[in-house]
Amino acid sequence: MILKNKNVVITGAASGIGLGLVKRFAKEDLNSLHLLDISPNIFSIATQYNANGYMVDVTNEEQVAIVIKKIIENDGSIDIYCSNAGYQKLGTLDISNDEWDKMWQINVMSHVYAARNLFNEMIKNKGGYFLITVSAAGLLNMNGSLGYATTKHAAVGLAENFSIMYDSKGIKISILCPQLVDTDMLRLADNISRDHPLFIDGILSPEEVAECALKGIEDESFLILPHQQVKKYIQFKSADYEKWLKSFSQLVENEK
């Protein structure tokens, strides 16, 4: 998709990868840029990047619907929607049901709420772009983060289904799947061991991830992999599922 003159929305835009996307999109000749976040910081960030800020909880469908409607009324369309906000609670069977629900709402349902209020408008407008920030954990799993990895797998399934159902109607879908990125989410997960397999491939900056995301949107690639090694891991997984599981399990054992 050509980015010039487009109306763009980014959720989770107040920090991390979302803020990286803001900085990168702000360099393009857009028609408008709209930033959504649950944090009140979104207003000062919007001012800084000549954008419009909205304090919105993306797990509240009513709030999401109101903002989408308002932007379309003002600007005529939303052409690119980056559904980026996400949440991780580390843990395994000890994660509380409330934390599972929170991850399910943010990592899966927030995309459903946005799509439900947006896709018909995009179809009327003869197309649009919906980018979901997932994670390599949604493709390759992640030990020590059961709820996050599971909900991110669900997000991959959701995005595939969107692509299958809506590509022919002009809606292009991408999943942005980095491994580790230098954001608050990673800093809060400071109890992840530095021997965790994820650290092997290094930590990218939000700006590097945003650069890949915009290239992916321009190329209309479904799968956007800022860490190139992930492609090799997916190929290994699909070529020999049993061997992949055993190797991963061995890596986890070695970590102890």
Ligand SMILES: NC(=O)c1ccc[n+]([C@@H]2O[C@H](COP(=O)([O-])OP(=O)(O)OC[C@H]3O[C@@H](n4cnc5c(N)ncnc54)[C@H](O)[C@@H]3O)[C@@H](O)[C@H]2O)c1
């Ligand atoms: N940091 C990583 O290593 C990494 C790796 C792969 C994928 N991701 C994904 O990238 C996305 C962005 O994460 P990040 O690392 O930039 O984290 P972050 O914590 O820096 O940023 C998340 C942003 O989302 C906002 N947010 C959280 N809940 C919200 C809600 N209910 N409504 C609106 N906004 C909300 C937060 O206020 C924050 O500004 C997430 O989907 C995450 O799962 C992160």
